[in-house]
Amino acid sequence: MKTLCLRACGRAAVTLALLITCVFLGLHLTGDPATLILGFEATPDDVAAFKLARGLDLPMYAQYWRYLGDLMHLDLGKSYVTGLPAIEVFLSAMGPTLHLMLPTALVTLLIGIPLGIVAALHSGTRLDRGLLFVSVLGFAVPNFFFGLLLILFFSVWLGWLPTYGNASWLHYIMPIMTIATSEAAIFSRMARSAMLEGLNLPCVQAAYMRGISRQRVIWFHAFPNALISLLTVAGFFLGTLTAGAVITENIFSWPGIGRLLVVSVAKRDIPVVQLIVLGVGCSLIVANLLVDLLSLVVNPKLRRTTR
Template sequence: MLNFILKRLGLAVLVALTVSAISFSLLFMAGDPAAALAGEQATDVDIEAIRRLYGFDRPMIVQYWEWLSRALQGDFGESYYFRLPVSDLIMERLSITMTLGVCGISFALLTAVPLGVVAAIRPNSLIDRFALFLSVMGQAMPSFWFGLMMIVVFSIQLNWLPPSGTKTWVHFIMPTIVLGYYAMPAIMRLTRAGMLDVLGSDYIRTARAKGAGEGRVLFKHALRNAIIPVVSLAAVQMGFMLGGSIVVESIFALHGAGYLAWESIGRNDLPTVQALILIFSMFYIVFTFLSDVLNAWLDPRIRVA
């Protein structure tokens, strides 16, 4: 197990370095950052002055190495627009996005996995058709429309929930449902398909023939094997929720890291955009690494292979 973890950790570090280099260079490939900062009315002299001021005239590899060295120490420079340290800006906003992401994936797992299991146990039943209906609706319904409809119904008409803000846990109920509902269809379908495949296996029939209880068969033998691809999918979905929650944050006025990314892109705030791309990428890498370790613990064949 230790060798498996070390190999995965080394691969994660290599991927992180590659992602950092690509994210750093892509921002420069999009255009001249000095010209973007100077504005449309700037002269060539102004652009050249900004290029020297921010160090854009130096070789790309030198800029990348200096940026990466500071980033490893938690120093992402100063925001061009907010005139504050980028690390302070992100830390202030990241807690909101983290809370929303954890709540969203928890809601998705606690809803989709039980529904997928029950749907697999009772195929073509009413609960199976209900799960299929939720899955289709989740894929067909845009998250921004779902969020707006929830505000209209539960905030304006019924006055049950606040439409925006982050003061209390109640403010996170609707954003959690909207964000989690987006991940539910894939998790539900994967759980159902995995359980149907596992329940038809020989070792499940053997366990039942030996007199094992139905609950033991379902949760110790069947679900443990069927949940392995769900763990990997949940890790990817968690990374998406943290990095792609900008729509939900905008609808419910949650000024988290996703909303900060949108603001920074619109204002050509290069240091903030670079830092957010790197941090969101690290979330994906960390969650994928943890899912690999958890899957290896659930199924020893993975680490042996």
């Protein structure tokens, strides 16, 4: 088990190193931020002073090594637009995003997993086919289109809900519905497949033959085996919540990380964009690492493979 833990941590470290490198190169090879920020009317002296103050006059490899050194010292740079530390800009947008993502995750899990289990327990029936159709529909409709439909129906036609901002609990309803609908559809299908696989395991069939009640077989034999597959999906889902909020936050003008990312990309605010992408990427890496480690605890088969 110790070997598997070290391997998982090693993969996470390599992935993080590749992420840092790709983010840096991808942003610095897309154009000159000085021209966009200062405008085409800026004089060559203004552009040179802008680059000198931010280290953009150095060769690419020198900028990269300087960037790595700053990361080692937890220096994440300053915003090119506001001049504030990038971490302050990031944290100011993190709060609204977390306030939206936490209830969204709760709603997604409370809807998606039970629906998938119900569909699996009624496999082949009209209920199963109906739930499968709803899940496919929820996954197929793009977030931006579904969000606009919600605004049209609940705000324009009925006038019940506000269309933008996060001033009250009413502002949370449509963004949560927009994100949770597609995510719950994924969870329901995964939960259905995992539960069907768990119900067909030999140990579950043997439990039925021993005369154990159906309820105990479902919750104490089939569901724990299905939970192993669901952990992987849950880890990936929790890691991508922030990334999935980009479209939704812009539709509803939510002052979070997703909206900040779009604005920062448009303004070529490289330090802020780097920090947001690294933050989202690190959340994915950490979530998958935790799932790998938790799978070693839940699934004894993984521990036995190394012995």
